Amino acid sequence: MGPGQWPADCHWPGDVTRDGHNPKVNDPIRPTESHAECFADLVRWRRDVRRFKTDAVPETTIDQLLALADLSPSVGNSQPWRVVRVKSADARAAIRKNFETANAAASNIYTDPQQRSDYLALKLAGFDAAPEHIAILSDHDSDQGQGLGRQTMPEMLDYSCVSFVTTLWYAARAQGLGMGWVSILDPNAAKSLLSVPENWHLIAYLLIGYAQEHHLDPELERHGWQPRTPRTTRTLDR
Amino acid sequence: MGPGQWPADCHWPGDVTRDGHNPKVNDPIRPTESHAECFADLVRWRRDVRRFKTDAVPETTIDQLLALADLSPSVGNSQPWRVVRVKSADARAAIRKNFETANAAASNIYTDPQQRSDYLALKLAGFDAAPEHIAILSDHDSDQGQGLGRQTMPEMLDYSCVSFVTTLWYAARAQGLGMGWVSILDPNAAKSLLSVPENWHLIAYLLIGYAQEHHLDPELERHGWQPRTPRTTRTLDR
Numbered sequence: 001m002g003p004g005q006w007p008a009d010c011h012w013p014g015d016v017t018r019d020g021h022n023p024k025v026n027d028p029i030r031p032t033e034s035h036a037e038c039f040a041d042l043v044r045w046r047r048d049v050r051r052f053k054t055d056a057v058p059e060t061t062i063d064q065l066l067a068l069a070d071l072s073p074s075v076g077n078s079q080p081w082r083v084v085r086v087k088s089a090d091a092r093a094a095i096r097k098n099f100e101t102a103n104a105a106a107s108n109i110y111t112d113p114q115q116r117s118d119y120l121a122l123k124l125a126g127f128d129a130a131p132e133h134i135a136i137l138s139d140h141d142s143d144q145g146q147g148l149g150r151q152t153m154p155e156m157l158d159y160s161c162v163s164f165v166t167t168l169w170y171a172a173r174a175q176g177l178g179m180g181w182v183s184i185l186d187p188n189a190a191k192s193l194l195s196v197p198e199n200w201h202l203i204a205y206l207l208i209g210y211a212q213e214h215h216l217d218p219e220l221e222r223h224g225w226q227p228r229t230p231r232t233t234r235t236l237d238r
Numbered sequence: 239m240g241p242g243q244w245p246a247d248c249h250w251p252g253d254v255t256r257d258g259h260n261p262k263v264n265d266p267i268r269p270t271e272s273h274a275e276c277f278a279d280l281v282r283w284r285r286d287v288r289r290f291k292t293d294a295v296p297e298t299t300i301d302q303l304l305a306l307a308d309l310s311p312s313v314g315n316s317q318p319w320r321v322v323r324v325k326s327a328d329a330r331a332a333i334r335k336n337f338e339t340a341n342a343a344a345s346n347i348y349t350d351p352q353q354r355s356d357y358l359a360l361k362l363a364g365f366d367a368a369p370e371h372i373a374i375l376s377d378h379d380s381d382q383g384q385g386l387g388r389q390t391m392p393e394m395l396d397y398s399c400v401s402f403v404t405t406l407w408y409a410a411r412a413q414g415l416g417m418g419w420v421s422i423l424d425p426n427a428a429k430s431l432l433s434v435p436e437n438w439h440l441i442a443y444l445l446i447g448y449a450q451e452h453h454l455d456p457e458l459e460r461h462g463w464q465p466r467t468p469r470t471t472r473t474l475d476r
Contacts, residue, residue: 031412034272045269068281072281073286076463077459077463079467083470083472115384147344148464152421152423153425162400169311181311204397226316226386232321234320235322236324236326
């Protein structure tokens with residue numbers, strides 16, 4: 001693929017832009033007020049969704065979301081993300097059991113009975129209804145990028161995969177979809193269930209579908225677990 | 239802050255929406271085709287920028303970018319990101335030296351003389367001109383979130399900070415700004431230079447400013463170091 005050309009598998013509503021030309025060839029970069037407004041909407045609208053409708057998501061939509069996320073930043077242009085679409089009912093059931101075990105163990109860190117009871121009352125994942133299960137893994141064996149940018153911070157490979165997940169999240173919201181990131185899992189046991197190479201490292205287990213409810217405030221705030229707090233910013237000026 | 243209210247420090251062009259109401263109160267979530275198109279533009283336009291103009295960025299713009307990024311996903315609503323605006327000339331010089339040392343060491347992994355020479359010819363950071371230096375650190379000591387979602391994957395705190403960086407990147411592009419993520423640093427030495435608490439962990443050192451050039455293709459692809467490759471997606475269906 002030469003400079004200025006576009007990956008053949010990237011199809012998206014933006015493929016033909018509002019002024020009618022095709023961004024697969026080199027295209028001027030012209031952010032407008034709409035870009036800022038629309039992105040701000042998506043950031044405000046994004047939620048960690050745990051209450052899904054069971055309605056199927058069109059396969060073309062999932063393909064578009066993944067193709068767009070494939071343009072996320074990656075250290076040394078390494079694209080270390082590996083995507084596993086989990087469609088097997090057995091694998092889904094095993095992952096859900098992994099979550100339930102990890103969640104029960106996590107509840108035991110709360111020695112205060114009220115806090116433990118509050119924790120157990122939270123709905124922390126949408127396994128009951130989400131139609132799409134997608135695991136994102138970080139390939140620690142890939143030579144892509146020739147090691148650039150990750151000699152002193154090898155975690156940059158995993159961080160690149162997190163950027164992929166974040167891009168996917170906003171892209172999903174732009175399509176009217178919700179996403180939830182399940183991190184209450186034994187990651188190595190989960191990885192084994194996915195039958196992936198030894199050096200693919202689990203970054204995220206994602207549930208995707210249409211949300212049952214829409215909220216501007218985080219679920220954990222709404223249910224009294226954790227409000228937002230003011231941002232901490234320091235200035236180093238001498 | 240009650241449910242459905244908006245953080246007081248979040249000001250953004252979207253604060254008054256196109257249909258004239260204020261999203262600080264609970265607002266319907268109505269993604270349109272524009273949201274998908276505009277976000278796809280931002281993802282395609284995002285670059286790791288290393289060639290900046292020296293023009294100053296308005297302080298209100300930086301504040302808006304950080305306020306929006308503060309709405310990024312975080313495990314357990316923990317908001318573990320800590321922001322350090324690096325304005326000190328001495329600190330900037332010391333960070334730049336850290337980069338130069340790490341970069342020289344990184345070049346020595348390339349035993350092939352041509353590959354090493356290609357590496358050294360790449361411009362990998364915009365310290366010479368970028369007007370804004372912002373470090374993002376992950377606070378491993380914070381109790382915010384009460385540990386939720388990170389018992390089996392404690393790296394979720396750092397991953398939340400990466401989501402903050404990714405959001406900031408797209409937000410910057412929407413404002414016509416470029417950002418570069420410098421990862422060729424000794425992160426512990428860099429952290430010491432920033433005079434932060436022991437348990438703040440360096441996630442990213444970011445350079446921000448107006449880009450000298452605009453490209454749809456990654457710099458590392460354009461300069462022949464690493465092209466994009468097709469995405470790897472597997473389906474687990476039994």
